[in-house]
Amino acid sequence: MDLEVATCIAFFLLGLAMLVKGGDIFVDGSLWIARKFGISELVIGATVVSIGTTLPELTVSATAAVTGHAGIAYGNAIGSVICNTALIAGLSLLIRPVAVSRRSIANNVIFFFAAAVLYTLSAVIFGGIPRMVGALLLTFFVFYCVWTLEHGGESRVQRVEGSMAKEVVLMILGAAAVYLGSRLVVENAEQFAIWMKVPEEVVALTMVALGTSLPELATAVIALKKKHGALSLGNILGANLFNLVLVSGLASLMVPTPVDLPSVMSDLVVMFFVMLVLTLPILVRGRGSRIQGLVLLAAYGLYAFALYH
Template identity: 45%
Template sequence: MVSVILLFVLGLVLICFGGDKLVDASVALARKIGIPQIVVGATIVSIGTTLPEILVSTTAAFDGSAAISAGNAFGSIICNTALIAGLTQLLRPVKKVEFGSLAWRSLFFFATILALTAYGWFTGHFDRMAGIVLLVLFGVYAWLNMVRSKSEEEETAETEESLEELKKISLPRNLMLLAFCAVLLFWGANLLVDNGIIIAGYLGVPERVIAVTAIALGTSLPELVTSIMSVVKGCENVGLGNIIGANILNLLLVIGIPATVTGIELEAQTVRVDAPLGALVMAVLIVPILFRKKASRIQGAALLAVYGLYCAFNFF
């Protein structure tokens, strides 16, 4: 059992390291080929930090563990919002938010999660057709980011020192670095899923509970690293934007890819608890910011309290 736990931890480490380096390499590559920074933050950086969730869910779908595949997506949204955004807003609330940039992404998120919840509630699964629709919506989301990029404030979550070093790397080597990081993420995702299932069986904990807590937290480590670094550097909007972008990609890709490949059967708790709670915590985070143009520590404390209750509910 000790070896299983060590392999599980190794998976988390590989995901954290690979995801962090992938973000830096992606931003450096985007700068080389002239992509606007806002597009990088909303698409490439968010894809980089969401790759662990995508790989874990896709791997789980191929392994026939649908509870992990679906639970990880909604669990990551809850973790990103209630734990990570809650922590950063408690430490240093966002003081000024660009309304237009936040509003359309928030509307896109809520429309998608409400439609998915309703579909899952009535059908009990996300079939291939639902997966294809989500992938098409990802194309729409990427296009909207490109179209609106010129009118939105440009800011990213990278460290200048690491980017200066990465700029010196040639384009072929940069692509090789991206591939290497992807391999680390894939290996880490396999270790996380395989050993997470073993641990769940040993403890008698349902796979869904492991998916929405331990695995969701593990795959959200890149978002946690990015958000904490944004607070340290005084760029709170970067962390907030990355959380929203990552949550959108959790719906479009983390669910969309495995649903397209194999289809996803849903547990009742996923559509009755996890999905509605994901929408609720996002509302707690976003709605006050849209009205007040800034966040507060009260929001952060409330979100952290919700996450604590959610974990307790799942385990006890």
């Protein structure tokens, strides 16, 4: 095996290991905070956990924007929403369908689709995301976090061991390990894409989006293993919203992001479709199902296949 390829694989595997361990620490810290302050798992997942797991998307899109790679900045945000919903939520529902408060998820769903409509209208009207819309998206992000945390006291405050300072430090260390691990995975995945001669936008919508969504995947798997499915679902919903309002908002505020509407319309349609498949049944029944998981995974498989053919 070529030494460069072997090194690439080794760093890729190291990144995966850091994701798993960092995600484990991060989830434990998040659960501690939820119990300490009586905040529901879904809400803590949709705010604190989502901010941590969205750091890779934020870094990649901001860097891409300032270095003139608008295709990656756009593709990473939309691709991550599709990946989070169709692949990660699909796998989560297939492994363990979760029951959640319909009122809690309704709030998250309303915020997401409001942001998605704003994002789409901006692409149609302005041909991209100008600074004005970027600033509006960031304002939306702040309002969402404040409103959600203020209305998130659905659980009973519990006695927990340990100190706030210790848990916060551990959460930061866990988030750092997740972030660094995801960078190792993304950078080495991108190297494979270069060797395969895959277009930038396609790489962003699939490989980079999948790589920067690995924190969400690690968090989802670990949360499910610990039987905290609501935290996993909340993380996915929060991360999806943050990809639109925080990641795209900040990138567009730094450098306005042009969008070629005819070429991205199919991506936006897929984004709306998979979010509807994920959220509507839960809004109606108050729980997910394995059938949803299968539909979402099939949608992601068809989407990825279409991009590469």
